[in-house]
């Protein structure tokens with residue numbers, strides 16, 4: 001195998017660049033016309049998930065070269081290294097073992113000689129018995145009432161995954177307590193989410209790996225004051241607050257009984273932590289058995305990812321097709337379009353999973369990369385997005401590869417809603433690919449009896465150039481198992497791209513600078529608001545001017 005520290009100088013990358021010179025003019029319509037079996041050749045089934053990647057600007061040769069790129073990047077060794085617990089998050093000197101969290105088998109996974117699976121199983125057992133107590137009503141609040149609402153307080157990785165999953169699996173949560181998520185430091189978030197809650201029936205799950213995050217700790221303290229204001233006894237905290245964290249001292253200092261702390265470990269990255277005790281709120285909402293199904297689905301996808309040959313490997317193909325567009329066509333964005341209302345937070349979740357992981361511009365040797373890395377991810381559920389931003393995807397000057405995600409069976413049979421939803425789901429990728437030629441547009445307008453002048457004027461506006469690529473992921477149904485597998489597939493897609501781009505997908509130094517500046521500005525705001533004189537000259541004039549406006553107009 002040939003290895004080079006700059007993938008863009010590797011033989012496969014160069015071969016892809018050469019191949020791209022011809023491939024960029026490929027018309028997908030022609031590819032389908034010339035190969036009646038294109039769908040079966042360019043799609044894969046894994047259990048209840050069909051991954052159709054036929055509507056892409058690729059040929060067998062493209063895939064062959066992309067697969068070579070993965071081999072040259074040492075993907076196989078990298079997968080093994082991650083799953084056996086090597087410290088692949090080198091800037092933080094940590095292993096990356098979210099795959100161990102969903103592996104409920106007997107095989108051990110060792111870090112520095114210790115089998116982490118022992119702790120993983122112990123925490124899962126604790127989640128099991130706690131969720132049974134809450135859901136059955138055996139756990140009572142301070143005044144003896146049953147807990148009816150769980151409020152998860154967390155942010156980023158301690159919020160987006162659990163929130164997305166609990167929304168996605170809400171059909172499985174009918175008998176559990178209601179779930180709410182408070183994340184934003186904006187007090188309106190806590191106020192609105194707590195407005196109609198009865199503290200006697202509310203349990204707060206403070207989810208924070210570090211237990212120092214400004215937003216989470218501020219919200220947790222406000223929640224504590226809110227509770228104490230109404231229940232008037234510090235003893236109440238024990239029955240109304242539990243913590244999910246790696247920071248035992250922090251949890252105790254807050255006043256949460258360490259017995260009510262659910263532990264996880266530094267080898268679980270925030271955005272990969274829903275599988276750990278960070279999933280506690282989900283588990284309370286849907287019950288332990290469904291939570292375990294979620295883990296099983298993710299574990300199933302891990303096994304597929306580790307064992308399937310790369311040409312039949314869903315995450316690997318997703319990643320390589322993404323690289324093809326990102327690095328050779330120069331398409332910078334990717335749209336995530338779930339046609340399922342329960343997946344309405346899926347794109348938001350993936351924004352973090354993908355952009356925080358691969359939004360990097362130095363490689364593992366600390367050198368500035370000479371190629372593009374992580375794409376811009378955005379999306380909304382279909383069909384809502386169709387009435388909003390699809391215009392640009394169909395006719396804009398930018399090409400945005402799309403992932404359409406849909407389910408064959410619905411949780412809610414209501415008239416023909418589902419057939420209509422799915423008709424749109426099938427129509428959009430087809431429309432993007434096939435387009436509508438000027439000749440066809442003209443002919444249609446002529447049949448409608450339109451004047452030639454009007455036809456001339458309208459034709460350019462009504463023409464769709466087509467050839468716009470997409471993947472389609474079709475699930476049999478949105479079950480905990482399939483959702484677990486879907487999330488894991490995207491996690492691994494991100495991993496593969498990180499390996500090829502030689503970036504560390506598991507750190508997030510880029511979020512630090514803003515935090516540091518905000519701390520200092522908070523000090524200044526408070527000093528100014530209390531009437532002290534503060535020198536703001538170290539700020540640029542815009543920032544200083546804005547801070548002064550905030551303070552000045554606050555006095556009115």
Ligand code: G6Q
Pocket residue numbers: 155156157158207208209210211212213216269270271272356508
């Ligand atoms: C995710 C990031 C980040 C993190 C939050 C919350 O990978 O690390 O989004 O999850 O900043 O951190 P805590 O869980 O420590 O509060």
